[in-house]
Amino acid sequence: MAPTARGKRKHAVIDLTGDDDAPSTSQSRRPPPGETITQSQRDSWVEQDNEENADDVVISYQDGDATAMASYQLYGVLNTKIVGVQYYTGYASVGEYVIVRREPSNPYDFNALRVENVQRQQIGHIPRTVASKLARHMDSGALLVEGSLSGSVGTFDCPITLKLFGTSDPVERANLRNQMKADNLPCEMIDQKEREAKKRKAEELKKIAAANKLKGGKRGVGQQSSQFSQGYAGTLSQGDGDPGQSLEELMNTSQRFNPRVLGEVTERFGAGEDVLAQMPMAECPSKLETQLLPYQRQALAWLLQHENPQLPAIGSDEAVQLWKRSEHNPKIFTNIATSFSLKSQEPTLASGGILSDDMGMGKTLEMISLMVADTNDSSMSKATLIVAPVGVMSNWSGQIAHHIKAEHALRVLTYHGSGKKPMKAEDFAKYDVVITSYGTLATEYFPRGRKDPPDVPRSQGLFSIKWRRVILDEGHIIRNPNTKSSLAATNLMAQSKWVLTGTPIINNLKDLYSLVRFIGLTGGLEHLEIFNSILIRPLNQGDVNASLLLQALMATICLRRKKEMKFIDLKLPELSEYVHRIDFMPHEKEKYEALQAEAKGLLITYQKGRAKNGNPQDTYRHLLEILLRLRQVCNHWKLCGERVTSVLSLLESQKVVDLTPENRKALQDMLQVSIESREDCPVCLEELHNPVITACAHVFGYECIERVIETQHRCPMCRADPLELDSLVRPATELGESSEQPDIDIDTSSSKIEALLEILKASHKKKGTKTVIFSQWTSFLNIIQVQLDTHGYKYARIDGTMRANQRDASLVALETDPECTIMLASLAVCSVGLNLVAANQVILADSWWAPAIEDQAVDRVHRLGQKKPTTVWRLVMNDSIEDQVLNIQAEKRKLMMAAFQEKTGKRMKEGSTARLGDIERLLR
Known part of the structure; x- marks a missing residue:
């Protein structure tokens, strides 16, 4: 039985209704220049924003402590x-x-x-x-x-x-x-363990001493290779920026890169390619207009089987969903993960699973085929509920209409936004498919003004009906088990539950736990502390048995195929990926090295402060900011903006600053540093959610600090008081996408922009080439935009500051306008849910910490429907922090492939949640 928010595991549920007039921090609306916005439009946007953002709210802390202990x-x-x-x-x-x-x-x-x-x-x-x-x-x-x-x-x-x-x-x-x-x-x-560690260290020192003696004390040259060299083929040469270079010449002078060579965890622990190739096929449903490909028919057979799971037959030694019959008594079932046994009843099997086919292989079509192929009449309701990000909801209704024959058209309802009406179970039952958003789902499960969610079933709404099936599109959205959307999804009533995601694991194995809990797997792994004890911690420590158990788990609940598998035969054109290395201009190098020297000095100060059990919080803030500026100066020095040293100096003396307009602006700048540095909330140890900063300059998720203020009215990090809700400072801009306009003129360029323009110039010679340029900073897209205007390129743009109709117009322009050859795209917004096959070239202007996000962005272009060879360029500044970001990416890929290494998530004494080891490596 799936855990609920009202069950024995008590959750600290928080009312997050807030002020109706408070601005949205993650999807703020900004009208185009010259456009007048009516009050009714503004009210509609605010309501939609509140709904869309509800899925990110963290409401439970207890599970966070269990995760922090996963590395013990x-x-x-x-x-x-x-x-x-x-x-x-x-x-x-x-x-x-x-x-x-x-x-x-x-x-x-x-x-x-x-x-x-x-x-x-x-x-x-x-x-x-x-x-x-x-x-x-x-x-x-x-x-x-x-x-x-x-x-x-x-x-x-x-x-x-x-x-x-x-x-x-x-x-x-x-x-x-x-x-x-x-x-x-x-x-x-x-x-x-300590004795063994000391012995190994002594042996290593002996080997180093012997090697130095053998070489006459001289250091070897080129003995250490880059941590990500396994993903490359070719030379380490770089482009010289010659204006006459062709695209082929640029490729020859760039480093061939294939991040997928390093592998992914799901392939390692799932079924092998030979087994997948031999899977049985289902007949193509007669109601479908589209003919399924062979591997899609295999998926349909697997989906039908997993909606109707059967316990192991008597005499069989196989395990089904980790349940196995006893050899001595066939009436006894034992879970091979937890050794828990049932002697007087049969275990409940989960109906559903994780469909994790590679992005662009047609997961949507495979689920549509399941809907029309389902002949199960045992369910009272025949309606399927699809929960999807707002940006892809319309894609579902469009795909359903496109793939199903007109005479068998399904009745589809989009249940979202201010236009939805109160509905009861019998109202929903009139439809075959209901499409809603994660925000709507979370808002209905946690009604405004309630501390605890009402019991299920309810008299109306999404929790009034037992659905035939629930499908979570981009299901990794519920990977944090403590968010409203995750708990809401888990408590939906359904005969079958499905997760669609090309990346079931983004950061760590806890992501998989949330999906296991949603599906309703029984036997113990649906509890986080047991999942930690049996899988996460043993895998961290290299336990072979835990690896075998994970393989069994993935094989029983997850279907994962890759585009590259021979039997898939998508006939996709070739994907070529390159790292294009760029040298700093002298004045850029000077700025970079000055920041780097300051960062290294601060790191030493910070380490000394920790060793003395001091309070190096101010030093740590300085360090985080400089790390961000180092990454930004690699793109363009104009991104660095105003430093926040003035308010930091003031904090060193006053500890708490007065909220003057000047100090409020400085605190917002500091908050933006934490947002863009991907900091965690120090209360729940999860990614920042609805971030705010206090007058003592500590950053929290709003819901977490709200709970603290209710009980103690002082900062949990420095004990500063009094701390009140109205003293919290919110971001000046939306989460992760600064709308700040740098001081730009036509002469504003940089080494990276010049390299980018060189690629565009070379590829423009090749007729039909269209390019998507991804960056994590919309302010950098603003700078690129000026250069594109100057050089006469026609382009479209899509980012989180744009409304849905503006995004749709940009997508149409890229697809239908032959003169529109470039799309400027926010990496965070465009990594999921979009089809960009109109382009055939990708430029990653800067590197994201999580490699899965970049992979998803690339797969928006290289997917089913792509007809042209696709080229990916990663722009990397030589001898810079960007090299180390690639190293960290590669290490994440290896660790995920080998053992789903779990990030500690443990709070540092000083309250920072960034890993000091990563910071040290970034400044090597």
């Missing part, structure tokens, strides 16, 4: 027992994973530790003497305790093995180990 190390193993089993009904068998939970409200023992099975039924509790030693370490978060039964449940007790996990931070580790030894708690595992 094993300190020791404690063998003890569970007592009081005669008083409880919970049952578990030998070897089964159990949950050890603090129970401070226990009237008989404040230190009580209760033990539950994976169905949350209590088995008993840990003896008082052991509990008193563990409780304070668990309460402080220093120790995470996991248990498994080491023997059978007896009349009064049961043997249990407790694994004690603690921090990996060297300083905290030493303190914790000393405290554990004082409490007579085992820490033999961490002692052994």
Whole structure:
């Protein structure tokens, strides 16, 4: 049974209605020059923005703590027992994973530790003497305790093995180990690990000394290769910027790049290509106008099978959704992940799964074919609910009309925006398909003015009906399990639940957990603490058994095929990817090196401050800003804008600044630094959501700091008070897309812009070439736009500041106007949900931290329907921070492929959530 927001796992649910007049921070509207906006239009936009942004709201914090502990190390193993089993009904068998939970409200023992099975039924509790030693370490978060039964449940007790996990931070580790030894708690595992680490280090030093002695103390040249060299083929030469170069010459002087050579996690842990090629095919549904390709017919057969899953047959040794029949008693089912057994009932199997075919292979068509091929009459409702990003909702209705024969047309309702009317279950049942947005879904699950969501089912709305199926398009949107949209989606009533996503894993394995919970998988993995314990942490530590378990999980719930697979045979034209390396102009190099030197000095200061247990928060802010400016100066020095050193200096002396107009503007600049640096909220440890900054210059997600203010009225980072909601400063512009207009003139150029223009000039000679230029900064697109005007290029543009009809007009222009050869595109907006096959060339003007975002952007162009060879250019400044960004991207790809490495998410003592190791590498 899927967990709910009102179940035993208590969520800190927050009312996020806010001020009706508050401006949107992630989809603010700006009218085109000269256009007059009526009040009714403005009100409509505000309502739509509130709906669209509701899906990003974080409402639960408890799961964040579990994720932060995913990187903890094993300190020791404690063998003890569970007592009081005669008083409880919970049952578990030998070897089964159990949950050890603090129970401070226990009237008989404040230190009580209760033990539950994976169905949350209590088995008993840990003896008082052991509990008193563990409780304070668990309460402080220093120790995470996991248990498994080491023997059978007896009349009064049961043997249990407790694994004690603690921090990996060297300083905290030493303190914790000393405290554990004082409490007579085992820490033999961490002692052994440290001895082995010291031994390895000594051996490495010996090898280095021997090698230096052999070489006469001389350092070898070219011994270390780049971390991402495996993805390249060709030379390391660079373009010379000669104005007469052809496109072929530019390719020859650029570095051939194939990021996909490094692989992706889903392919590693999913079924192999040989197995996928032999999958059975379904007949093409007679109601379809479009003839399915062979691999799409295979997908249809898989979809139909997974909507009607069957338990393993008697005598079979196979596992279905990780459930397996006992060899000795076929009536007993055991979950191979958690060892949880059911003896008196059959396990509930989830209907649905994850369709993760590569972007551009026709996932939409495959799901449409499922709708018309479904012959299941057991469901009361025949309606399918499709939840999609606002920008692609119209694509679903258009595709349904296009692919289905007119005489079998489906009745489709778009349920979104101010025009939707109150509807009951019987009203929805009149339609075959209902299309809505994540924002609408979240808003309906958490009604305005309610602290807790009402029970399901309800009298009206999306939660009044049990749908035939629910389809989440771009399903990775619910990857944060603590957001409104994720909890809302999980609590939808449906016979079958499907996730469509080309990237089920974007940042870490926790992304996959959210999808598992939504689908309704049973047996224990639907609980985050169990998912962490059985998969995330063991994979981080290289556990082979965890890798095999993950492979079994992916094989049972996920179908993933790649365009490059031989049996797919999409006949897509070739995709060529290049890294085009550029030298700084002398004056740019001077600016860059000055910033770099300042950053390195600040890093040393910051490290010293941490070592002395000081408060280097101000230094860290300086450092973050300079890192952002280093990335921006690689594009153009005009992007750097005004530095925020004045307000930082003021903070060093005053700690809290007065909210004068000047200081408010400076705080907004600081907030924008945190937004563009991809900082996390220090309360929930997730990506910034609805970001705000305090007068003491600490950045939070609004919903998180709102909760803190309700209880204590002081900053949780520096304890500054009084802290009130009306003192929080919101961004001057929408999230991640600054609308700031740099001071631009026709002579404003840079090395990167000159290289970009060189590529455009060369490709313009090739008739029919159209180019999409991606950048994460809309202000850089503004600078490029001036240059395009100067050189006479006709272009279109699409970014987050534009309304839907303006975006549609840009897409039409690129597709139908032969003179419109360029699209300026915001990377964040255009990485999902768009079809850009009218173009056949991509220029990535700057590198994004998460490689999956860039891959999605490229796949907007190189997808089904593309008829021309496609070329991708990554513009990288030589000897700059951009080199290290590529290194970090490549490392992420490798880690994801090998073990879904989980980012710690653990808060630094100073409150920063950026990883110091990454910062050090960026400044090498």
